[in-house]
Amino acid sequence: MKNNRRDFLKAVGIGSGALLVDPVIAKTLTEKDLKTGPTDATNAVFATRNMETDYLVAGGGMAGFCSALAAARNGLKVVLIQNRSRLGGNASSEIRMHICGASALSQVWRETGLLEEVMLTEAYTNPQRCWEMLDFVMYDKVVSNPNITLLFDTMLYSVKSDGGKIQEVQSYCSATEEIYNVKAKYYADCTGDGTLAALAGAEFMRGREAKSEFNEPLGLDTRDDITMGNSLLFQSQPHDKPMPFKAPEWARKYEFSDFKFRKIHSWEYGYWWIELGGLENIVHDGQKIRHDLMAVVFGVWDYIKNSGNHPESANWALSWFGAIQGKRESRRITGDYVLTQNDVLKQENFEDRVAYGGWPLDDHLPAGMDDTSLSPFRSIPLKGPYSIPLRSLYSKTHENLVMAGRNISVTHAALSTTRVMATCATLGQAIGTAVAYCVKQGLTPRSLAANKSKLQEYQQLLLRQDQAILNIKNEDKNDLARQAKVTASSALDGHEATSVIDGYNRDVQDNTSHQWRASLASGEQHLDLQWNSPQSISAVEFTFDTGLNRHLRLSGENTTMKRQRRGPQPETLKDYTLELYNGNTLVNKIEITDNFLRKVTHNFETLKADKVRLVAKKTHEDENVRVFEIRCYA
Numbered sequence: 091m092k093n094n095r096r097d098f099l100k101a102v103g104i105g106s107g108a109l110l111v112d113p114v115i116a117k118t119l120t121e122k123d124l125k126t127g128p129t130d131a132t133n134a135v136f137a138t139r140n141m142e143t144d145y146l147v148a149g150g151g152m153a154g155f156c157s158a159l160a161a162a163r164n165g166l167k168v169v170l171i172q173n174r175s176r177l178g179g180n181a182s183s184e185i186r187m188h189i190c191g192a193s194a195l196s197q198v199w200r201e202t203g204l205l206e207e208v209m210l211t212e213a214y215t216n217p218q219r220c221w222e223m224l225d226f227v228m229y230d231k232v233v234s235n236p237n238i239t240l241l242f243d244t245m246l247y248s249v250k251s252d253g254g255k256i257q258e259v260q261s262y263c264s265a266t267e268e269i270y271n272v273k274a275k276y277y278a279d280c281t282g283d284g285t286l287a288a289l290a291g292a293e294f295m296r297g298r299e300a301k302s303e304f305n306e307p308l309g310l311d312t313r314d315d316i317t318m319g320n321s322l323l324f325q326s327q328p329h330d331k332p333m334p335f336k337a338p339e340w341a342r343k344y345e346f347s348d349f350k351f352r353k354i355h356s357w358e359y360g361y362w363w364i365e366l367g368g369l370e371n372i373v374h375d376g377q378k379i380r381h382d383l384m385a386v387v388f389g390v391w392d393y394i395k396n397s398g399n400h401p402e403s404a405n406w407a408l409s410w411f412g413a414i415q416g417k418r419e420s421r422r423i424t425g426d427y428v429l430t431q432n433d434v435l436k437q438e439n440f441e442d443r444v445a446y447g448g449w450p451l452d453d454h455l456p457a458g459m460d461d462t463s464l465s466p467f468r469s470i471p472l473k474g475p476y477s478i479p480l481r482s483l484y485s486k487t488h489e490n491l492v493m494a495g496r497n498i499s500v501t502h503a504a505l506s507t508t509r510v511m512a513t514c515a516t517l518g519q520a521i522g523t524a525v526a527y528c529v530k531q532g533l534t535p536r537s538l539a540a541n542k543s544k545l546q547e548y549q550q551l552l553l554r555q556d557q558a559i560l561n562i563k564n565e566d567k568n569d570l571a572r573q574a575k576v577t578a579s580s581a582l583d584g585h586e587a588t589s590v591i592d593g594y595n596r597d598v599q600d601n602t603s604h605q606w607r608a609s610l611a612s613g614e615q616h617l618d619l620q621w622n623s624p625q626s627i628s629a630v631e632f633t634f635d636t637g638l639n640r641h642l643r644l645s646g647e648n649t650t651m652k653r654q655r656r657g658p659q660p661e662t663l664k665d666y667t668l669e670l671y672n673g674n675t676l677v678n679k680i681e682i683t684d685n686f687l688r689k690v691t692h693n694f695e696t697l698k699a700d701k702v703r704l705v706a707k708k709t710h711e712d713e714n715v716r717v718f719e720i721r722c723y724a
Contacts (some may be wrong), residue, residue: 107705132254138269143169143239145525146259146274148246151179152189152520153495155228156204160522160555167273168531170238171261173245175468176229179282180416181511182335183221186646187362187416190477191512192448192475192558193641198597199448200638203557205515206446206688209642211654215226216644224644239400241270246281248424249289250432254288254488276490276525280518283373283420284497293424293487298502306431308453308503313505318454319368319504320376322383324391325646326357326406335395335409340381342389346399348462357394359646368456372420380415387411387458410412418454418496419510426536429483432705434476434504442539443477444520444552447513447558453506477560478508480545483521484535492525492535494518516558528646554721556633556689563593570627570722574619582607584712587617595633595719605635605718606707615715616705619722624672624698629691629718629723632704635661635716636688658686660711667707668692669701686710696724 143166147158150172158170180187187210192199200206208227216223232238241263248260258273279286298316303311352363364386367379391408394400427440429662431451451470458466482499486492493499494517496509507513525536525550531538538544550566553559564572571591578587585607594604608615636642636659645651654688658664664685670678677697682690704717 101224106306117656127517136273137267138250141169141239141270141272143274144529144579145169145276145278145522146272147171147280147522148259148279148286149179149278149280149282149495150174150177150405151280151282152205152242152515153177153493154278155232155504156277156515156518156556157280157494157522158238159204159231159235160519161526162235164523164526164551166237166526168231168238170240170271171241171244171246171272173243175242176225178225178509181224181644183225184414184418185412186221186325186410187511187643188650189376189512189515189643190449190510193512193643194450195448195472195474197474197708198599198639199446199658200640201512201516202596202638202688203516204519205512206556206636206642210636210659210687212644213261213642215657217657219644219651219656221644221646223476223576233551244270245520246285246289247491249286251290251488252353254576255490256488259286264332264367275529275578276492276522278485278525279423279491279493279497280495282420282496284493287423287485287491287493287497288421290488292491294421294497295424295428295501296421302477303431304428304430304501304581306501306503308431309501314532316456317368317372317420317502318418319365319458320372320379320383320417321365321454322360322380322387322412323360323362323364323646324387324411325409325632326391327409329405329407329605335391335407337388340385341392342385342459344389344393344397344462346397347632351461354394354400356647356649357391357400357406358648360390363459365454365458365466367415368419368454368458369460372417380413383415384411386411393509396513419449419502419505420499422505423491423493424450424486425484426486426539427479427499429478429482429498429500429504429508431501431503434472434507437472437476437578439477440479440481440482441542442507442545443559443562444480444524444549445478445513445516446475446558447478447508447510448475449510449513451503451506454502461536464580469724470506472642475560477515479516480520480524480535480539483517483524489534489536492521494521496524511629519555519557520552523555523557524548527551540668553595554631559563561598564595564719565593566721569722570621570625571619571702571720574605574722576619577616578606578608578617579615580608582609589669590617590717590720591619605716607714607716609714610706610709611713614705614707616703617717619702619720622682624700625722626696627670627699627702628696629693630668630670630702631689631691631719631721631723632663632717633719634663634685634688634690635659635718658710660709661716662686662688662710663697663708663715663717664710665704665707667705668701669704669705670697671701672697
């Protein structure tokens with residue numbers, strides 16, 4: 091594949107200097123950054139931009155977005171390469187898949203961290219349910235961070251490696267006709283297809299394993315090269331008059347029997363089971379698979395509109411259909427550990443755990459719509475969440491290559507649960523934070539996983555930044571709140587003030603709420619953290635309740651949206667005051683109105699204080715104030 095791609099790019103002029111770039115763009119490059127090739131009559135030149143950074147992230151889906159943002163917020167300079175003009179991957183307005191994850195357990199395990207921040211922001215700013223607004227929320231967070239350089243419409247095509255270390259990647263932006271040569275300390279493959287790893291010559295897996303390989307109940311007698319397929323979605327809207335539809339000649343034809351295992355229960359948003367490609371090469375046959383999926387989409391819509399079996403569709407018309415297929419499976423990059431079906435079912439708690447999953451073992455049959463006589467999937471629900479280790483998130487063969495998303499080190503059976511986007515997002519945050527920690531500590535991801543004290547320090551950093559990890563509590567020695575005396579104006583039974591420093595920032599299903607709760611019916615309530623002597627404080631961090639027992643996702647399906655709360659979550663503290671005192675003197679006061687986030691950090695110039703007070707005034711709807719955790723740092 092590497093040679094074929096390079097030969098193709100040479101044929102069209104990439105690397106030779108034969109392509110041209112707008113001379114205005116060329117003038118913005120320094121002499122050091124600019125390499126000129128042959129010029130045409132207008133003196134336009136083909137430009138190559140050389141860049142150096144701490145961390146290059148290839149792929150701007152949920153995993154890549156979270157990885158880039160996590161690394162940047164932890165102080166690294168980041169280059170984020172995305173081959174399209176939208177962030178979000180399968181969740182973007184181009185594809186419109188649900189962001190699913192451990193909420194499928196219907197317990198309390200909705201993923202937190204950067205994903206929760208994005209979804210809370212989208213729900214608050216997008217009451218109109220416009221899919222492009224989710225794109226906007228992610229774009230805003232990336233371009234507002236000065237540590238991130240975002241390269242849209244940029245395709246990775248070559249990787250230079252020296253032994254087991256990546257030296258440089260090359261990519262091409264068709265919109266500006268520029269080559270980007272990027273050198274980084276670390277590289278993240280969040281492409282989904284494992285493209286960066288494959289170009290680097292890293293070891294990867296593909297297809298379905300035999301039982302003999304990992305002793306998995308879902309394994310095959312003999313391994314094969316088959317994957318799950320791709321899907322195309324569509325959306326439709328009702329009108330006040332009949333809306334006829336005539337299918338193109340190339341649309342597939344369907345009849346009632348084709349939908350025995352595929353429910354047509356509504357058609358404002360359909361359907362994940364419009365799936366094909368598992369029996370083909372999911373990467374190299376992509377153009378064919380896309381057209382075949384288009385034929386299915388218009389064939390299904392033709393059946394809905396014209397079969398006579400759904401007369402209530404008469405006034406409905408298509409409002410959108412996907413042109414980029416949503417992928418489920420491709421290459422899986424081999425790490426030091428390969429997560430298996432058995433690990434998932436045992437709910438293994440690895441020592442180097444950095445994230446968790448909770449989606450069912452949800453394996454889609456490869457034939458998809460090519461064989462409607464078969465059920466499109468088989469699903470094994472889980473009893474609870476399972477952990478994912480750091481060792482599955484870095485390359486076994488390349489020491490400065492990490493990965494997140496559906497291309498991590500898992501078997502095909504385990505991939506059927508880890509592949510969903512909420513899980514992928516938390517994996518992205520895990521590796522972005524890991525790389526930032528490794529750069530500062532002079533470690534590699536492998537040595538980090540093997541160093542127990544450093545690993546625990548890194549896990550504490552993840553937990554502080556609201557990453558979802560199982561069975562790890564706050565033991566951060568730098569958190570001053572842990573040494574404070576905690577009192578409150580009042581507290582409901584079982585929800586004492588000291589809960590805010592008990593080490594847990596969420597409900598963990600141990601019959602304890604782990605939150606301070608007090609009634610606001612009679613007015614505002616306050617909670618105090620007090621020390622015997624003044625402390626140097628420059629940051630106070632809160633973790634509020636945002637209803638992690640519920641789903642929170644954008645969907646084109648009305649029934650899905652009815653099962654969740656849009657806008658600010660009702661439990662969340664909306665209006666409050668943060669006050670810091672030294673003796674009886676108020677030394678800082680911060681007034682907050684209309685908060686809707688779960689994790690809120692207040693930074694300020696270092697000051698001396700012996701008391702921190704939270705004055706809770708109003709939630710969005712709940713009659714009680716609910717606070718999981720308060721942290722304080724010098």
